[in-house]
Amino acid sequence: MGWEEMQVRGYPEFVRTAQSYHGRPIFALFCGDKDAEGRSWCPDCVTAEPVVRKELHNLPDESVFIYCLVGDRAYWKDPNNEFRKNLKLTGVPTLLKYGTPQKLVEEECFKAELVRMLFTED
Protein backbone atom coordinates (compact mmCIF):
# COMPACT_ATOMS: atom_id res chain seq x y z
CA MET A 1 0.00 0.00 0.00
CA GLY A 2 1.58 3.35 -1.01
CA TRP A 3 0.93 6.59 0.80
CA GLU A 4 -2.22 8.61 1.29
CA GLU A 5 -3.05 12.28 1.70
CA MET A 6 -5.43 13.92 4.16
CA GLN A 7 -6.37 17.58 3.96
CA VAL A 8 -7.29 19.34 7.19
CA ARG A 9 -7.86 22.84 8.47
CA GLY A 10 -7.10 24.12 11.95
CA TYR A 11 -5.43 22.62 14.98
CA PRO A 12 -8.16 20.35 16.42
CA GLU A 13 -8.75 18.69 13.05
CA PHE A 14 -5.01 18.20 12.60
CA VAL A 15 -4.60 16.53 15.99
CA ARG A 16 -7.62 14.24 15.47
CA THR A 17 -6.33 13.16 12.08
CA ALA A 18 -2.76 12.59 13.28
CA GLN A 19 -3.99 10.52 16.22
CA SER A 20 -6.21 8.41 13.99
CA TYR A 21 -3.14 7.34 12.03
CA HIS A 22 -1.06 6.51 15.07
CA GLY A 23 1.45 3.77 14.24
CA ARG A 24 2.07 4.87 10.64
CA PRO A 25 4.73 7.36 9.50
CA ILE A 26 3.03 10.77 9.38
CA PHE A 27 4.37 13.73 7.45
CA ALA A 28 2.68 17.12 7.63
CA LEU A 29 2.90 20.33 5.61
CA PHE A 30 1.53 23.42 7.36
CA CYS A 31 0.51 26.35 5.18
CA GLY A 32 -1.44 29.56 5.47
CA ASP A 33 -5.10 29.54 4.44
CA LYS A 34 -6.04 29.93 0.80
CA ASP A 35 -8.55 32.44 -0.50
CA ALA A 36 -11.45 31.75 -2.84
CA GLU A 37 -9.07 31.71 -5.81
CA GLY A 38 -6.86 29.14 -4.08
CA ARG A 39 -4.03 31.60 -3.26
CA SER A 40 -2.41 31.50 0.16
CA TRP A 41 -1.69 34.66 2.16
CA CYS A 42 1.73 33.10 2.80
CA PRO A 43 4.00 33.65 -0.25
CA ASP A 44 6.62 31.13 0.93
CA CYS A 45 3.89 28.48 1.19
CA VAL A 46 2.96 29.18 -2.42
CA THR A 47 6.58 28.50 -3.42
CA ALA A 48 7.02 25.45 -1.22
CA GLU A 49 3.86 23.50 -1.98
CA PRO A 50 4.72 22.42 -5.55
CA VAL A 51 8.26 21.47 -4.47
CA VAL A 52 6.88 19.27 -1.70
CA ARG A 53 4.19 17.74 -3.89
CA LYS A 54 6.77 16.79 -6.47
CA GLU A 55 8.63 14.71 -3.89
CA LEU A 56 5.56 12.95 -2.44
CA HIS A 57 6.20 9.87 -4.57
CA ASN A 58 9.26 9.29 -2.35
CA LEU A 59 7.16 8.82 0.76
CA PRO A 60 7.62 5.41 2.39
CA ASP A 61 4.79 2.88 2.03
CA GLU A 62 2.00 3.19 4.58
CA SER A 63 2.79 6.89 5.17
CA VAL A 64 0.19 9.51 5.66
CA PHE A 65 0.74 12.99 4.28
CA ILE A 66 -1.38 15.58 6.10
CA TYR A 67 -1.82 18.88 4.28
CA CYS A 68 -2.86 21.30 6.98
CA LEU A 69 -4.10 24.88 6.54
CA VAL A 70 -3.31 26.65 9.80
CA GLY A 71 -5.67 29.62 9.58
CA ASP A 72 -5.67 33.20 8.40
CA ARG A 73 -2.75 35.58 8.75
CA ALA A 74 -4.03 37.19 11.96
CA TYR A 75 -4.43 33.81 13.65
CA TRP A 76 -0.95 32.79 12.60
CA LYS A 77 0.65 36.01 13.85
CA ASP A 78 -0.80 35.46 17.33
CA PRO A 79 2.14 34.14 19.37
CA ASN A 80 -0.21 31.97 21.43
CA ASN A 81 -1.90 30.09 18.61
CA GLU A 82 -2.13 26.34 19.19
CA PHE A 83 0.30 25.40 16.43
CA ARG A 84 3.01 27.58 17.97
CA LYS A 85 2.22 26.54 21.53
CA ASN A 86 1.66 22.82 21.14
CA LEU A 87 3.51 21.81 18.01
CA LYS A 88 6.27 24.41 18.55
CA LEU A 89 5.94 25.61 14.96
CA THR A 90 7.93 28.76 14.35
CA GLY A 91 6.95 29.56 10.78
CA VAL A 92 4.95 28.58 7.73
CA PRO A 93 5.54 26.68 5.63
CA THR A 94 6.75 23.91 7.92
CA LEU A 95 7.18 20.35 6.70
CA LEU A 96 7.73 17.80 9.42
CA LYS A 97 7.83 14.14 10.26
CA TYR A 98 5.32 13.89 13.10
CA GLY A 99 6.63 12.62 16.43
CA THR A 100 10.28 13.23 15.55
CA PRO A 101 12.50 16.33 15.75
CA GLN A 102 12.86 16.21 11.96
CA LYS A 103 11.47 19.23 10.19
CA LEU A 104 12.09 21.79 7.47
CA VAL A 105 11.10 25.38 7.97
CA GLU A 106 10.36 28.16 5.48
CA GLU A 107 13.07 28.39 2.77
CA GLU A 108 14.29 24.90 3.66
CA CYS A 109 11.01 23.65 2.12
CA PHE A 110 12.01 25.13 -1.24
CA LYS A 111 14.84 22.64 -1.59
CA ALA A 112 13.82 19.40 -3.23
CA GLU A 113 16.92 17.64 -1.90
CA LEU A 114 16.04 18.43 1.70
CA VAL A 115 12.40 17.44 1.21
CA ARG A 116 13.51 14.15 -0.29
CA MET A 117 15.90 13.58 2.63
CA LEU A 118 13.08 14.16 5.13
CA PHE A 119 10.81 11.71 3.29
CA THR A 120 13.30 8.96 2.64
CA GLU A 121 15.94 8.86 5.36
CA ASP A 122 15.79 7.74 8.95
Add this chain to the structure above:
Amino acid sequence: QAHKEEDNPQKTMEVNGLTPVPDSYDYDLIVIGGGSGGLAAAKEAAKYEKKVMVLDFVTPTPQGSSWGLGGTCVNVGCIPKKLMHQAALLGQALQDSRKFGWQFTEEVKHNWMTMTESVQNYIGSLNWGYRVTLRDTKVTYENAYGEFVGPHTIKATNKKGIEKLYTAERFIIATGERPRYLGIPGDREYCISSDDLFSLPYCPGKTLVVGASYVALECAGFLAGLGLDVTVMVRSILLRGFDQDMANKIGEYMKEHGVNFIREFVPIKVEQVEEGTPGILKVTAKSTTGDQIIEGEYNTVLLAIGRDPCTRKIGLDKVGVTINEKTGKIPVNDEEQTNVPHIYAIGDILQGKLELTPVAIQAGKLLVRRLYAGATTKCDYVNVPTTVFTPLEYGACGYSEETAVEKFGEENIEVYHSHFWPLEWTVPSRDNNKCYAKIICNIQDNERVIGFHVLGPNAGEVTQGFAAAIKCGLTKEQLDSTIGIHPVCAEV
Protein backbone atom coordinates in the same frame (compact mmCIF):
# COMPACT_ATOMS: atom_id res chain seq x y z
CA GLN B 1 35.17 -9.42 -14.13
CA ALA B 2 34.33 -5.88 -15.19
CA HIS B 3 32.42 -5.38 -11.96
CA LYS B 4 35.37 -6.60 -9.92
CA GLU B 5 37.76 -4.22 -11.66
CA GLU B 6 35.45 -1.31 -10.93
CA ASP B 7 35.40 -2.23 -7.26
CA ASN B 8 39.12 -2.55 -6.96
CA PRO B 9 40.86 -0.08 -9.23
CA GLN B 10 43.91 0.09 -6.95
CA LYS B 11 44.43 -3.65 -6.97
CA THR B 12 44.21 -3.95 -10.74
CA MET B 13 46.73 -1.19 -11.25
CA GLU B 14 49.16 -2.68 -8.77
CA VAL B 15 48.93 -6.03 -10.55
CA ASN B 16 49.90 -4.28 -13.76
CA GLY B 17 52.96 -2.86 -12.04
CA LEU B 18 51.85 0.76 -12.28
CA THR B 19 51.85 3.10 -9.29
CA PRO B 20 48.20 3.91 -8.69
CA VAL B 21 47.70 7.58 -9.59
CA PRO B 22 44.12 8.11 -10.63
CA ASP B 23 43.56 11.21 -12.79
CA SER B 24 40.89 12.48 -10.55
CA TYR B 25 39.73 11.39 -7.17
CA ASP B 26 36.07 10.96 -6.22
CA TYR B 27 36.50 13.70 -3.61
CA ASP B 28 38.87 16.52 -2.74
CA LEU B 29 38.50 15.59 0.94
CA ILE B 30 37.12 12.68 2.90
CA VAL B 31 36.54 13.24 6.60
CA ILE B 32 36.36 10.11 8.71
CA GLY B 33 34.21 10.91 11.71
CA GLY B 34 31.21 13.22 11.93
CA GLY B 35 31.83 14.73 15.33
CA SER B 36 32.75 18.22 16.45
CA GLY B 37 36.04 18.30 14.54
CA GLY B 38 34.94 16.36 11.47
CA LEU B 39 31.78 18.36 10.81
CA ALA B 40 33.51 21.70 11.35
CA ALA B 41 36.22 20.74 8.85
CA ALA B 42 33.72 19.40 6.31
CA LYS B 43 31.50 22.48 6.46
CA GLU B 44 34.49 24.76 6.12
CA ALA B 45 35.80 22.87 3.10
CA ALA B 46 32.40 23.09 1.44
CA LYS B 47 32.64 26.88 1.73
CA TYR B 48 35.60 26.74 -0.60
CA GLU B 49 33.57 24.63 -3.00
CA LYS B 50 35.55 21.50 -2.39
CA LYS B 51 33.94 18.12 -2.99
CA VAL B 52 33.71 16.69 0.51
CA MET B 53 32.47 13.46 2.03
CA VAL B 54 31.85 12.76 5.70
CA LEU B 55 31.72 9.21 6.97
CA ASP B 56 30.19 8.74 10.39
CA PHE B 57 29.38 5.47 12.07
CA VAL B 58 28.63 4.55 15.64
CA THR B 59 29.51 1.02 16.66
CA PRO B 60 26.82 0.17 19.23
CA THR B 61 27.90 -0.20 22.87
CA PRO B 62 27.89 -3.62 24.56
CA GLN B 63 24.46 -2.61 25.89
CA GLY B 64 23.25 -1.80 22.38
CA SER B 65 23.21 2.00 22.58
CA SER B 66 23.80 3.99 19.45
CA TRP B 67 23.16 7.51 18.19
CA GLY B 68 22.97 9.88 15.21
CA LEU B 69 25.27 12.29 13.44
CA GLY B 70 27.23 14.78 15.52
CA GLY B 71 29.80 12.84 17.49
CA THR B 72 30.40 12.44 21.20
CA CYS B 73 29.79 16.02 22.32
CA VAL B 74 26.31 16.27 20.84
CA ASN B 75 25.11 12.76 21.58
CA VAL B 76 26.85 11.32 24.64
CA GLY B 77 29.02 14.14 25.94
CA CYS B 78 28.89 17.86 26.60
CA ILE B 79 25.30 18.49 25.52
CA PRO B 80 23.35 15.83 27.45
CA LYS B 81 25.82 16.20 30.33
CA LYS B 82 25.17 19.91 30.70
CA LEU B 83 21.41 19.43 30.40
CA MET B 84 21.40 16.77 33.11
CA HIS B 85 23.71 18.90 35.26
CA GLN B 86 21.18 21.68 34.83
CA ALA B 87 18.38 19.30 35.87
CA ALA B 88 20.30 18.65 39.08
CA LEU B 89 20.95 22.36 39.66
CA LEU B 90 17.24 23.05 39.24
CA GLY B 91 16.54 20.50 41.95
CA GLN B 92 18.83 22.42 44.25
CA ALA B 93 17.21 25.69 43.19
CA LEU B 94 13.79 24.31 44.10
CA GLN B 95 15.06 23.62 47.60
CA ASP B 96 16.63 27.10 47.86
CA SER B 97 13.45 28.70 46.59
CA ARG B 98 11.55 28.00 49.78
CA LYS B 99 13.89 30.37 51.65
CA PHE B 100 13.16 33.01 49.06
CA GLY B 101 9.46 32.75 49.75
CA TRP B 102 8.21 30.19 47.26
CA GLN B 103 5.64 27.93 48.84
CA PHE B 104 4.80 24.50 47.61
CA THR B 105 3.59 21.73 49.82
CA GLU B 106 4.31 18.62 47.81
CA GLU B 107 7.61 16.98 48.11
CA VAL B 108 9.64 17.50 44.97
CA LYS B 109 10.53 14.34 43.05
CA HIS B 110 12.46 13.71 39.86
CA ASN B 111 11.30 11.70 36.87
CA TRP B 112 14.26 10.26 34.95
CA MET B 113 12.21 9.35 31.87
CA THR B 114 10.78 12.85 31.46
CA MET B 115 14.26 14.37 31.61
CA THR B 116 15.82 11.79 29.30
CA GLU B 117 13.09 12.09 26.70
CA SER B 118 13.47 15.87 26.59
CA VAL B 119 17.23 15.62 26.33
CA GLN B 120 17.09 12.98 23.60
CA ASN B 121 14.53 15.00 21.69
CA TYR B 122 16.84 17.99 21.68
CA ILE B 123 19.76 15.81 20.59
CA GLY B 124 17.58 14.43 17.79
CA SER B 125 16.97 17.95 16.54
CA LEU B 126 20.72 18.57 16.51
CA ASN B 127 21.37 15.32 14.58
CA TRP B 128 18.76 16.40 12.06
CA GLY B 129 20.15 19.92 11.88
CA TYR B 130 23.59 18.62 10.97
CA ARG B 131 22.16 16.44 8.23
CA VAL B 132 20.25 19.40 6.79
CA THR B 133 23.38 21.57 6.90
CA LEU B 134 25.53 18.94 5.23
CA ARG B 135 22.95 18.33 2.50
CA ASP B 136 22.44 22.03 2.02
CA THR B 137 26.17 22.70 1.68
CA LYS B 138 26.50 19.75 -0.71
CA VAL B 139 28.68 17.71 1.61
CA THR B 140 28.08 14.02 0.99
CA TYR B 141 27.31 12.19 4.20
CA GLU B 142 27.26 8.45 4.58
CA ASN B 143 26.38 6.58 7.72
CA ALA B 144 29.15 4.08 7.17
CA TYR B 145 32.32 2.82 8.86
CA GLY B 146 35.36 4.16 7.02
CA GLU B 147 38.74 2.44 6.84
CA PHE B 148 41.77 2.92 4.64
CA VAL B 149 42.45 0.20 2.08
CA GLY B 150 44.96 2.12 -0.02
CA PRO B 151 46.88 5.40 0.07
CA HIS B 152 43.97 7.33 -1.38
CA THR B 153 41.15 4.86 -0.95
CA ILE B 154 38.62 4.34 1.78
CA LYS B 155 36.26 1.41 2.19
CA ALA B 156 32.93 2.46 3.71
CA THR B 157 30.74 -0.25 5.26
CA ASN B 158 27.18 0.63 6.19
CA LYS B 159 25.08 -1.01 8.88
CA LYS B 160 23.74 -3.55 6.38
CA GLY B 161 27.30 -4.65 5.62
CA ILE B 162 27.35 -3.13 2.14
CA GLU B 163 30.84 -1.95 1.17
CA LYS B 164 31.71 0.91 -1.14
CA LEU B 165 35.08 2.35 -2.14
CA TYR B 166 35.84 6.05 -2.39
CA THR B 167 39.01 7.91 -3.30
CA ALA B 168 40.14 11.36 -2.24
CA GLU B 169 43.11 13.64 -2.59
CA ARG B 170 43.25 14.31 1.16
CA PHE B 171 41.86 12.83 4.35
CA ILE B 172 41.10 14.10 7.80
CA ILE B 173 40.85 11.51 10.55
CA ALA B 174 38.46 12.69 13.25
CA THR B 175 37.27 9.44 14.70
CA GLY B 176 37.28 10.44 18.35
CA GLU B 177 37.25 8.04 21.29
CA ARG B 178 35.05 5.56 23.14
CA PRO B 179 34.89 4.66 26.82
CA ARG B 180 37.39 2.15 28.12
CA TYR B 181 36.28 -1.02 29.90
CA LEU B 182 38.03 -2.53 32.90
CA GLY B 183 38.74 -5.94 31.44
CA ILE B 184 37.23 -7.72 34.44
CA PRO B 185 34.53 -10.41 34.50
CA GLY B 186 31.09 -8.89 33.99
CA ASP B 187 32.19 -5.49 32.77
CA ARG B 188 30.77 -5.51 29.26
CA GLU B 189 27.74 -7.62 30.16
CA TYR B 190 26.51 -5.63 33.11
CA CYS B 191 28.19 -2.23 33.31
CA ILE B 192 27.22 0.88 31.41
CA SER B 193 29.32 3.83 30.28
CA SER B 194 28.60 7.45 29.45
CA ASP B 195 27.70 6.12 25.98
CA ASP B 196 24.64 4.49 27.56
CA LEU B 197 23.79 6.79 30.46
CA PHE B 198 22.24 9.70 28.61
CA SER B 199 19.68 7.56 26.81
CA LEU B 200 19.11 4.99 29.55
CA PRO B 201 15.45 3.97 29.26
CA TYR B 202 15.08 3.50 32.99
CA CYS B 203 16.23 5.36 36.09
CA PRO B 204 19.72 4.06 37.05
CA GLY B 205 18.83 3.90 40.76
CA LYS B 206 21.60 3.24 43.25
CA THR B 207 24.73 3.78 41.17
CA LEU B 208 28.41 2.96 41.52
CA VAL B 209 30.57 5.21 39.36
CA VAL B 210 34.01 3.74 38.75
CA GLY B 211 36.64 6.35 37.94
CA ALA B 212 37.82 9.79 39.00
CA SER B 213 37.88 11.54 35.66
CA TYR B 214 35.76 14.60 35.02
CA VAL B 215 33.28 12.29 33.29
CA ALA B 216 33.01 10.22 36.47
CA LEU B 217 32.65 13.19 38.78
CA GLU B 218 30.23 15.11 36.56
CA CYS B 219 27.98 12.06 36.16
CA ALA B 220 28.18 11.16 39.84
CA GLY B 221 27.42 14.79 40.61
CA PHE B 222 24.22 15.12 38.63
CA LEU B 223 22.97 11.65 39.51
CA ALA B 224 23.29 12.56 43.18
CA GLY B 225 21.69 15.93 42.48
CA LEU B 226 18.68 14.13 41.03
CA GLY B 227 18.26 12.30 44.31
CA LEU B 228 19.98 8.99 43.58
CA ASP B 229 22.27 7.10 45.94
CA VAL B 230 25.70 7.48 44.35
CA THR B 231 29.11 6.04 45.22
CA VAL B 232 32.34 6.85 43.41
CA MET B 233 35.12 4.27 43.44
CA VAL B 234 38.51 5.92 42.95
CA ARG B 235 41.76 4.09 42.28
CA SER B 236 44.11 6.91 43.29
CA ILE B 237 43.65 10.66 42.74
CA LEU B 238 40.77 12.78 41.48
CA LEU B 239 40.91 14.60 38.16
CA ARG B 240 44.41 13.60 37.10
CA GLY B 241 45.98 16.38 35.08
CA PHE B 242 43.92 19.10 36.74
CA ASP B 243 45.10 21.36 39.57
CA GLN B 244 45.03 18.97 42.53
CA ASP B 245 44.21 21.66 45.09
CA MET B 246 41.01 22.40 43.13
CA ALA B 247 40.34 18.69 42.51
CA ASN B 248 40.38 17.97 46.21
CA LYS B 249 38.03 20.85 46.94
CA ILE B 250 35.61 19.45 44.34
CA GLY B 251 35.78 16.03 45.96
CA GLU B 252 35.22 17.47 49.44
CA TYR B 253 32.18 19.38 48.27
CA MET B 254 30.67 16.32 46.62
CA LYS B 255 31.28 14.26 49.74
CA GLU B 256 29.62 16.84 51.95
CA HIS B 257 26.67 16.88 49.60
CA GLY B 258 25.82 13.23 49.64
CA VAL B 259 28.18 11.46 47.24
CA ASN B 260 29.96 8.49 48.82
CA PHE B 261 33.57 7.91 47.92
CA ILE B 262 35.48 4.65 48.13
CA ARG B 263 39.13 5.59 47.76
CA GLU B 264 42.04 3.36 46.70
CA PHE B 265 39.96 0.44 45.47
CA VAL B 266 39.45 -1.09 42.03
CA PRO B 267 36.64 -3.45 40.98
CA ILE B 268 37.75 -6.98 40.17
CA LYS B 269 34.41 -8.57 39.40
CA VAL B 270 30.83 -7.60 38.55
CA GLU B 271 28.05 -10.16 38.93
CA GLN B 272 24.34 -10.01 38.35
CA VAL B 273 22.25 -10.67 41.44
CA GLU B 274 18.91 -9.88 39.84
CA GLU B 275 17.83 -9.06 36.31
CA GLY B 276 15.80 -5.95 35.73
CA THR B 277 15.69 -2.39 34.49
CA PRO B 278 17.58 -1.68 36.60
CA GLY B 279 18.56 -4.97 38.12
CA ILE B 280 20.89 -5.56 41.03
CA LEU B 281 24.61 -5.98 40.50
CA LYS B 282 27.20 -7.13 42.98
CA VAL B 283 30.62 -5.52 42.70
CA THR B 284 33.71 -7.02 44.30
CA ALA B 285 36.65 -4.67 44.71
CA LYS B 286 40.22 -4.97 45.89
CA SER B 287 42.29 -2.41 47.72
CA THR B 288 45.24 -0.89 45.85
CA THR B 289 47.23 -0.65 49.06
CA GLY B 290 46.68 -4.08 50.58
CA ASP B 291 44.71 -7.30 50.33
CA GLN B 292 41.39 -6.04 51.56
CA ILE B 293 38.36 -7.12 49.51
CA ILE B 294 34.99 -5.40 49.71
CA GLU B 295 31.61 -6.07 48.15
CA GLY B 296 28.69 -3.85 47.39
CA GLU B 297 25.33 -4.05 45.64
CA TYR B 298 24.11 -1.44 43.19
CA ASN B 299 21.38 -1.08 40.58
CA THR B 300 23.81 0.36 38.05
CA VAL B 301 27.57 0.37 37.59
CA LEU B 302 28.86 3.22 35.43
CA LEU B 303 32.41 2.90 34.14
CA ALA B 304 34.22 6.19 33.57
CA ILE B 305 37.87 5.20 33.71
CA GLY B 306 39.08 6.78 30.52
CA ARG B 307 38.54 6.90 26.78
CA ASP B 308 40.47 5.21 23.98
CA PRO B 309 40.99 6.61 20.45
CA CYS B 310 39.22 4.86 17.58
CA THR B 311 42.38 4.45 15.54
CA ARG B 312 43.16 0.76 15.72
CA LYS B 313 40.68 -0.59 13.19
CA ILE B 314 40.61 2.02 10.48
CA GLY B 315 43.41 0.66 8.35
CA LEU B 316 46.08 3.17 9.35
CA ASP B 317 48.68 0.43 9.06
CA LYS B 318 47.74 0.02 5.38
CA VAL B 319 48.63 3.61 4.65
CA GLY B 320 51.55 3.91 7.02
CA VAL B 321 50.12 6.44 9.46
CA THR B 322 52.04 6.18 12.72
CA ILE B 323 50.08 5.89 15.91
CA ASN B 324 51.31 5.63 19.49
CA GLU B 325 50.94 1.88 19.90
CA LYS B 326 50.34 2.13 23.63
CA THR B 327 47.68 4.83 23.67
CA GLY B 328 46.31 4.70 20.13
CA LYS B 329 46.77 8.45 19.79
CA ILE B 330 48.07 9.99 16.59
CA PRO B 331 51.08 12.29 16.74
CA VAL B 332 50.79 15.27 14.38
CA ASN B 333 52.88 18.34 13.63
CA ASP B 334 51.64 21.82 14.42
CA GLU B 335 49.61 21.74 11.22
CA GLU B 336 47.69 18.62 12.26
CA GLN B 337 49.49 16.61 9.61
CA THR B 338 50.32 12.97 10.30
CA ASN B 339 53.52 11.38 9.05
CA VAL B 340 51.70 10.78 5.76
CA PRO B 341 51.52 14.19 4.08
CA HIS B 342 48.03 13.95 2.60
CA ILE B 343 46.47 12.53 5.78
CA TYR B 344 45.57 14.85 8.66
CA ALA B 345 44.02 14.28 12.09
CA ILE B 346 42.08 16.46 14.51
CA GLY B 347 40.24 16.23 17.80
CA ASP B 348 40.45 13.87 20.76
CA ILE B 349 42.64 11.35 18.94
CA LEU B 350 45.62 13.71 18.81
CA GLN B 351 48.61 12.97 20.98
CA GLY B 352 49.47 15.65 23.46
CA LYS B 353 46.50 17.88 22.69
CA LEU B 354 43.44 18.82 24.72
CA GLU B 355 40.35 16.70 24.32
CA LEU B 356 37.77 19.45 23.98
CA THR B 357 35.07 20.15 21.41
CA PRO B 358 36.01 23.79 20.73
CA VAL B 359 39.64 22.74 20.22
CA ALA B 360 38.63 20.15 17.63
CA ILE B 361 36.36 22.65 15.88
CA GLN B 362 39.03 25.33 15.78
CA ALA B 363 41.70 22.91 14.61
CA GLY B 364 39.40 21.59 11.87
CA LYS B 365 38.41 25.01 10.56
CA LEU B 366 41.93 26.44 10.56
CA LEU B 367 43.35 23.31 8.95
CA VAL B 368 40.86 23.53 6.10
CA ARG B 369 41.53 27.23 5.63
CA ARG B 370 45.23 26.48 5.35
CA LEU B 371 44.54 23.70 2.83
CA TYR B 372 42.10 25.50 0.60
CA ALA B 373 42.07 29.22 1.33
CA GLY B 374 45.74 29.99 1.53
CA ALA B 375 45.59 30.84 5.23
CA THR B 376 48.58 30.35 7.52
CA THR B 377 47.04 30.58 11.00
CA LYS B 378 47.67 27.50 13.11
CA CYS B 379 45.55 26.32 16.00
CA ASP B 380 46.65 27.85 19.30
CA TYR B 381 46.54 25.12 21.92
CA VAL B 382 47.89 27.33 24.68
CA ASN B 383 45.70 28.84 27.39
CA VAL B 384 42.58 26.99 26.32
CA PRO B 385 39.91 27.50 28.97
CA THR B 386 37.84 24.60 30.22
CA THR B 387 35.15 23.88 32.78
CA VAL B 388 34.27 20.81 34.81
CA PHE B 389 30.54 20.71 35.52
CA THR B 390 30.63 19.01 38.88
CA PRO B 391 27.99 20.11 41.41
CA LEU B 392 30.38 22.90 42.38
CA GLU B 393 31.60 23.96 38.94
CA TYR B 394 35.28 24.44 38.21
CA GLY B 395 36.59 26.75 35.51
CA ALA B 396 40.25 26.90 34.59
CA CYS B 397 42.57 28.50 32.08
CA GLY B 398 46.32 28.10 31.91
CA TYR B 399 48.67 26.37 34.32
CA SER B 400 47.71 24.34 37.36
CA GLU B 401 49.65 25.31 40.47
CA GLU B 402 51.75 22.14 40.31
CA THR B 403 52.67 22.58 36.68
CA ALA B 404 53.51 26.25 37.17
CA VAL B 405 55.81 25.39 40.08
CA GLU B 406 57.45 22.69 38.00
CA LYS B 407 57.98 24.93 35.01
CA PHE B 408 58.90 28.23 36.62
CA GLY B 409 60.07 27.30 40.10
CA GLU B 410 58.17 27.94 43.30
CA GLU B 411 60.05 31.15 44.05
CA ASN B 412 59.09 32.63 40.69
CA ILE B 413 55.35 32.29 40.97
CA GLU B 414 52.89 34.07 43.19
CA VAL B 415 49.46 32.67 43.93
CA TYR B 416 46.61 34.97 44.89
CA HIS B 417 43.49 33.32 46.22
CA SER B 418 40.24 33.91 47.97
CA HIS B 419 37.15 32.10 49.17
CA PHE B 420 33.88 33.80 48.31
CA TRP B 421 30.25 33.44 49.22
CA PRO B 422 27.85 33.93 46.29
CA LEU B 423 25.14 36.38 47.26
CA GLU B 424 22.50 33.95 45.97
CA TRP B 425 23.71 31.39 48.52
CA THR B 426 23.38 33.62 51.57
CA VAL B 427 19.63 33.57 52.02
CA PRO B 428 19.23 29.81 51.63
CA SER B 429 22.18 29.35 54.02
CA ARG B 430 24.33 27.44 51.60
CA ASP B 431 28.04 26.91 52.23
CA ASN B 432 29.90 30.12 52.92
CA ASN B 433 33.43 28.85 52.53
CA LYS B 434 33.41 26.52 49.58
CA CYS B 435 33.56 28.79 46.57
CA TYR B 436 37.12 29.65 45.75
CA ALA B 437 39.21 31.45 43.17
CA LYS B 438 42.93 31.63 42.57
CA ILE B 439 45.30 33.08 40.04
CA ILE B 440 48.87 32.03 39.45
CA CYS B 441 51.25 34.78 38.38
CA ASN B 442 54.70 34.71 36.85
CA ILE B 443 56.79 37.10 38.96
CA GLN B 444 59.53 37.30 36.36
CA ASP B 445 57.16 38.42 33.66
CA ASN B 446 55.41 41.43 35.22
CA GLU B 447 53.28 39.13 37.36
CA ARG B 448 51.57 37.90 34.20
CA VAL B 449 48.56 35.73 34.99
CA ILE B 450 49.49 32.24 33.81
CA GLY B 451 46.81 30.29 35.61
CA PHE B 452 43.20 31.05 36.48
CA HIS B 453 41.03 28.77 38.59
CA VAL B 454 37.54 29.33 39.94
CA LEU B 455 35.25 27.04 41.88
CA GLY B 456 31.68 28.26 42.09
CA PRO B 457 28.37 28.64 40.27
CA ASN B 458 28.49 29.47 36.54
CA ALA B 459 32.22 28.81 36.51
CA GLY B 460 32.19 28.38 32.73
CA GLU B 461 30.57 31.76 32.15
CA VAL B 462 33.05 33.41 34.52
CA THR B 463 36.11 31.76 33.00
CA GLN B 464 35.42 32.55 29.35
CA GLY B 465 36.10 36.27 29.68
CA PHE B 466 39.24 35.73 31.73
CA ALA B 467 40.54 33.38 29.03
CA ALA B 468 40.37 36.24 26.54
CA ALA B 469 42.18 38.51 29.02
CA ILE B 470 44.89 35.92 29.55
CA LYS B 471 45.31 35.63 25.80
CA CYS B 472 45.95 39.37 25.77
CA GLY B 473 48.66 38.98 28.39
CA LEU B 474 46.74 39.95 31.52
CA THR B 475 48.98 40.96 34.45
CA LYS B 476 48.08 41.10 38.15
CA GLU B 477 48.27 44.88 38.03
CA GLN B 478 45.80 45.07 35.14
CA LEU B 479 43.51 42.69 36.98
CA ASP B 480 43.70 44.80 40.12
CA SER B 481 42.91 47.95 38.21
CA THR B 482 39.84 46.38 36.62
CA ILE B 483 36.89 47.43 38.69
CA GLY B 484 34.56 44.60 39.66
CA ILE B 485 30.90 44.12 38.82
CA HIS B 486 28.81 43.94 41.95
CA PRO B 487 27.26 41.76 43.23
CA VAL B 488 28.60 38.86 41.19
CA CYS B 489 30.95 35.99 41.91
CA ALA B 490 33.32 37.10 39.18
CA GLU B 491 34.25 40.30 40.97
CA VAL B 492 36.41 38.31 43.37
